[in-house]
Amino acid sequence: MTTSTKEQDLGLSERVNSLVRRARLAAAVFTQYTQEEVDRIVKAMTIAAIEAVEDLAIAAHEETKMGLIEDKVLKNFVASEFHYHQIKDKKTVGIIRHFPEDNMVEIAEPMGVILALSPVTNPTSTVIFKSIAAAKTRNTIIFSPHLMAADSSNKTARILYEAGVSAGAPKGFISWVEKSPRLRRETELMMVHPEVDLIFATGGTQMVKAAYSSGKPALGVGAGNTPVYITSTASPPSAAMDVVISKTFDNGTECPSEQTLIIDSQIADALLAQFKRMNCYICNQEEVEKVAAVVIDPRTNGMNYKLVGQSADTIARAAGIDVPRYTKIILCPLEGDLRYHKLSVEKLMPVLGYVIVDSVDEGINRALDINFAGGTGHTAGIFSEDDSVIERFATAINAGRIIVNSPTSIGGLGGVYNNLNTTLSFGCGTGGGNITTDNVGIKNLLNYKRVPKRTNFTLTFQTTKNIYINPGSLDHLRSLKTKSCFVLTSRSAAKRGHLAQVTERLPADCRVQVFSDIGVEPDWACVQKAIAAMHQSQPDTVIALGGGSVLDAAKIMRLFYDYPELKMQELSVKFLDFRHRMVEFPQKVHTQLVAIPTTSGTGSEVTPFAVQMDNENHRKLSLVDECLLPNIAIIDANLTKSLPKEITVDTAFDALTHALESLVSTFASDYTDGLALESMRLIFEALPETLKAPGNIVWRHKLHNASCLAGMAIGNASVGVNHALAHSVGAIFKVPHGRANGVFLLSTLAYNAKIPRKFMPVSAYQVWIADEKYARAAKFLGLSPAYDHDRNGSPASTGETREAMIRALLRAVYDLALNAGQPLCLAELGISREAFDQALPQLVRTAAGDMSARTNPSLPLIDDITELMIRAYGPRSRP
Amino acid sequence: MTDRAGEYQNKPTELLSMPKRLERGVDSVDRVLAGGSNVTLDFTGCDFVTVDGLEWLEEILLRSESLKTRVTFVNLNPQLYKVFKVAHIDSLQKACGAPGTASGPVC
Numbered sequence: 001m002t003t004s005t006k007e008q009d010l011g012l013s014e015r016v017n018s019l020v021r022r023a024r025l026a027a028a029v030f031t032q033y034t035q036e037e038v039d040r041i042v043k044a045m046t047i048a049a050i051e052a053v054e055d056l057a058i059a060a061h062e063e064t065k066m067g068l069i070e071d072k073v074l075k076n077f078v079a080s081e082f083h084y085h086q087i088k089d090k091k092t093v094g095i096i097r098h099f100p101e102d103n104m105v106e107i108a109e110p111m112g113v114i115l116a117l118s119p120v121t122n123p124t125s126t127v128i129f130k131s132i133a134a135a136k137t138r139n140t141i142i143f144s145p146h147l148m149a150a151d152s153s154n155k156t157a158r159i160l161y162e163a164g165v166s167a168g169a170p171k172g173f174i175s176w177v178e179k180s181p182r183l184r185r186e187t188e189l190m191m192v193h194p195e196v197d198l199i200f201a202t203g204g205t206q207m208v209k210a211a212y213s214s215g216k217p218a219l220g221v222g223a224g225n226t227p228v229y230i231t232s233t234a235s236p237p238s239a240a241m242d243v244v245i246s247k248t249f250d251n252g253t254e255c256p257s258e259q260t261l262i263i264d265s266q267i268a269d270a271l272l273a274q275f276k277r278m279n280c281y282i283c284n285q286e287e288v289e290k291v292a293a294v295v296i297d298p299r300t301n302g303m304n305y306k307l308v309g310q311s312a313d314t315i316a317r318a319a320g321i322d323v324p325r326y327t328k329i330i331l332c333p334l335e336g337d338l339r340y341h342k343l344s345v346e347k348l349m350p351v352l353g354y355v356i357v358d359s360v361d362e363g364i365n366r367a368l369d370i371n372f373a374g375g376t377g378h379t380a381g382i383f384s385e386d387d388s389v390i391e392r393f394a395t396a397i398n399a400g401r402i403i404v405n406s407p408t409s410i411g412g413l414g415g416v417y418n419n420l421n422t423t424l425s426f427g428c429g430t431g432g433g434n435i436t437t438d439n440v441g442i443k444n445l446l447n448y449k450r451v452p453k454r455t456n457f458t459l460t461f462q463t464t465k466n467i468y469i470n471p472g473s474l475d476h477l478r479s480l481k482t483k484s485c486f487v488l489t490s491r492s493a494a495k496r497g498h499l500a501q502v503t504e505r506l507p508a509d510c511r512v513q514v515f516s517d518i519g520v521e522p523d524w525a526c527v528q529k530a531i532a533a534m535h536q537s538q539p540d541t542v543i544a545l546g547g548g549s550v551l552d553a554a555k556i557m558r559l560f561y562d563y564p565e566l567k568m569q570e571l572s573v574k575f576l577d578f579r580h581r582m583v584e585f586p587q588k589v590h591t592q593l594v595a596i597p598t599t600s601g602t603g604s605e606v607t608p609f610a611v612q613m614d615n616e617n618h619r620k621l622s623l624v625d626e627c628l629l630p631n632i633a634i635i636d637a638n639l640t641k642s643l644p645k646e647i648t649v650d651t652a653f654d655a656l657t658h659a660l661e662s663l664v665s666t667f668a669s670d671y672t673d674g675l676a677l678e679s680m681r682l683i684f685e686a687l688p689e690t691l692k693a694p695g696n697i698v699w700r701h702k703l704h705n706a707s708c709l710a711g712m713a714i715g716n717a718s719v720g721v722n723h724a725l726a727h728s729v730g731a732i733f734k735v736p737h738g739r740a741n742g743v744f745l746l747s748t749l750a751y752n753a754k755i756p757r758k759f760m761p762v763s764a765y766q767v768w769i770a771d772e773k774y775a776r777a778a779k780f781l782g783l784s785p786a787y788d789h790d791r792n793g794s795p796a797s798t799g800e801t802r803e804a805m806i807r808a809l810l811r812a813v814y815d816l817a818l819n820a821g822q823p824l825c826l827a828e829l830g831i832s833r834e835a836f837d838q839a840l841p842q843l844v845r846t847a848a849g850d851m852s853a854r855t856n857p858s859l860p861l862i863d864d865i866t867e868l869m870i871r872a873y874g875p876r877s878r879p
Numbered sequence: 880m881t882d883r884a885g886e887y888q889n890k891p892t893e894l895l896s897m898p899k900r901l902e903r904g905v906d907s908v909d910r911v912l913a914g915g916s917n918v919t920l921d922f923t924g925c926d927f928v929t930v931d932g933l934e935w936l937e938e939i940l941l942r943s944e945s946l947k948t949r950v951t952f953v954n955l956n957p958q959l960y961k962v963f964k965v966a967h968i969d970s971l972q973k974a975c976g977a978p979g980t981a982s983g984p985v986c
Contacts, residue, residue, distance in 0.1 A: 025930045028966035032927055032958055112965070171930040195967065 022172035048163030049080035056124035066309030067250035075125035082415035112197030119203035123149035150179035222432015224255035225375025227367035234383035240274035246407030256379035256412030377431025400437030477505035486539035548602025585625035595630035601651025603711015605633035637701035654738030658710035661720040666765035682706035724850035756858025775805035810879035897925035901932035
């Protein structure tokens with residue numbers, strides 16, 4: 001009776017489904033096993049394999065007629081005993097690794113159903129190795145053997161399966177495709193079966209390619225072509241013996257085995273003499289041609305598979321050359337251009353090419369010729385006592401394993417001559433078309449689940465070390481430790497007499513130089529000019545006297561004076577997270593910086609920030625680092641007594657913005673909250689009084705302190721979206737910073753008080769509480785829902801609700817601005833609608849890129865920024 | 880679908896507990912099912928299932944289909960529920976109350 005191909009395919013399909021289903025159910029059941037259960041199974045399987053090493057080696061040899069039984073026994077031992085020794089204590093179930101410093105653990109997850117292709121060259125050892133590896137990782141495995149080795153492969157699989165099941169493994173955890181003429185077709189069907197999770201392909205290039213083409217995740221191997229460089233420092237007898245051990249191992253069937261030797265001329269004669277002594281045969285050129293004629297298949301220019309794993313005597317006979325009985329290796333001198341020599345390819349048999357070289361460079365280059373003749377990513381070897389040569393060789397060669405002073409075949413297997421992971425499957429990386437260069441093993445048969453716990457970074461509080469805070473504290477300058485002082489200030493400070501007040505207080509023996517050319521918003525040219533003057537003067541102390549611009553400029557000047565090699569462009573590179581930023585600032589500054597603010601706004605005297613105008617790009621550059629902090633701050637309100645009303649109000653609103661933004665910042669802490677709250681309380685109290693009595697030192701003092709407290713708050717908690725908007729408007733329309741801040745304040749308060757459209761992703765900011773904090777601020781300011789009345793006094797809402805308190809805060813800010821004459825919209829700044837509309841895209845782009853918004857409690861989307869800009873243009877009504 | 884639901888509703892439902900290790904078929908379940916009742920299998924005390932156990936579960940689901948009765952699984956611990964998930968057997972998923980067809984590969 002005959003059956004059609006279609007019928008045969010149907011039958012095949014059923015067989016495939018049945019095999020895969022068994023494996024799938026076993027994989028599901030295997031997920032329940034503990035480490036102890038798994039280890040018990042693996043132990044039982046290994047013992048069963050060890051008991052069968054000889055039988056299986058004989059079976060493999062009888063079936064494939066390749067290699068040597070004795071070496072196959074050794075390979076079976078490596079795949080069982082050595083493999084077990086390496087993996088027995090490895091964790092493969094549950095948490096397998098802890099990373100305490102990263103607050104993370106790794107948990108193993110089996111891959112599932114593995115389709116394993118096994119080769120003709122190592123049928124039993126590969127099956128032993130893969131079965132044990134699969135069990136250790138709680139995977140199930142279906143073997144698809146090479147047709148020429150199916151009986152021995154499947155016999156091996158059965159022995160390991162039965163041992164595993166006896167020890168408690170799930171039924172069906174190992175299975176195999178029975179030998180049949182349709183084995184290949186069956187394998188093809190399994191390769192694309194939806195229930196197969198991984199293909200683990202060890203074998204010929206075609207088989208590995210098919211696995212990769214299946215669309216499944218695949219672990220494959222690449223072809224080898226191992227160059228071995230025997231350098232002048234190698235010991236000829238030892239190197240020759242290792243090569244003989246390696247190249248004759250299983251008659252050369254191991255793919256990491258030596259294919260071409262590159263021999264330094266200094267030791268060539270001695271080495272070849274050793275080979276001869278060890279019964280290797282060195283061909284003449286005529287014989288090389290004869291060997292090549294039988295070893296290389298002219299149709300493919302690759303090795304002749306009929307001679308794979310055959311003895312040297314058999315190959316010599318086939319080539320028609322006479323060699324002594326029991327010749328170990330046929331050595332062929334490869335003359336001419338190595339890259340074109342027929343024998344420069346992989347030959348899995350005891351035929352070995354060699355070339356003689358005159359230098360290390362030539363040696364490495366010839367090794368590269370072999371390495372890149374079909375063996376990239378696989379294996380290379382070197383015999384040398386010179387570590388620098390070994391390193392040069394290893395750096396140049398593209399191989400997953402570069403075996404030093406030992407046989408490459410057994411060395412590549414791992415565990416015998418070195419501590420490489422034991423394997424029968426050699427990953428070749430991208431050079432060999434693989435995903436890994438590993439000695440593939442259990443590590444590659446697991447899915448790794450990383451479980452990182454939230455990492456909260458350490459919050460710190462830093463500020464200027466010495467702060468002198470009462471009116472008249474300028475007198476501290478009299479005891480300042482300095483021999484050479486450089487005063488940085490503005491012309492207005494000189495006019496207002498501040499400069500004289502400073503210089504007359506400096507110690508008599510102190511050399512003083514003044515630079516008073518710092519304008520309203522100094523740019524890089526101004527900074528450079530001042531630094532040049534400083535280099536001439538060589539001060540040990542810099543005194544910054546002025547408003548925020550002067551203080552910021554002085555911080556930058558001091559830094560570049562101490563470290564001229566720094567680059568502004570690099571220091572001002574933006575960052576998403578302070579801890580991960582790419583820029584490194586100096587750890588220490590040497591020149592003392594004394595900051596004496598003459599306005600009550602920026603708080604720059606206590607912040608690690610410095611903002612500088614970038615006129616070319618109409619933007620402000622921000623520098624942030626602890627090294628920018630002044631050493632001394634003198635908060636002497638006497639210097640603010642003559643401050644004009646407009647500047648008093650602008651700067652007070654700057655300080656108020658600092659307080660309000662730092663309060664709700666994602667970096668806010670109990671430390672900064674206290675400072676922010678007290679700062680805003682002082683401003684609400686002192687600004688109206690200062691405006692009524694500008695010369696009253698008590699209120700000026702309160703305002704000056706408020707600015708400093710808010711500076712400490714932003715110095716640690718930073719600011720928010722209001723500053724991003726203000727920086728943008730300030731840079732493009734040259735609006736003073738405090739005033740620019742003021743026009744956005746009502747909008748950003750309302751914006752931040754609402755549940756964000758997008759939360760700001762910051763690890764340390766675990767709960768969004770901006771609304772609660774604004775309400776708390778209102779309460780702290782003594783506002784009550786009663787303040788949430790309209791101007792006629794009728795209640796707008798009842799009860800002390802959060803919303804009512806927030807509205808009370810908004811109204812308080814509005815009323816403060818109105819009473820102080822602070823503009824609350826962009827139109828009031830004299831910006832025409834036309835100019836605003838025209839600049840809007842750039843305003844939005846600049847604000848969106850400003851780092852200030854990174855600590856805002858909500859992540860401002862570009863749409864949000866656009867809306868905040870537009871809303872800030874028109875006149876405002878009382879909230 | 881509605882008709883089938885009606886068929887189930889007219890039959891009594893028996894709640895049966897699964898053993899600690901489900902390694903083979905449970906006779907009492909087979910008997911109740913043969914008697915034409917719906918069955919609810921309570922996995923509260925069950926913390927391990929073997930391949931034979933899985934195959935038996937699949938088999939009784941097939942049987943209940945032909946008997947026009949309903950078998951449902953309740954109180955599975957996550958380890959056991961994961962076994963059913965990894966097994967990719969559609970009928971097991973349905974018995975746990977999952978929608979009709981699994982989205983991933985199915986045996």
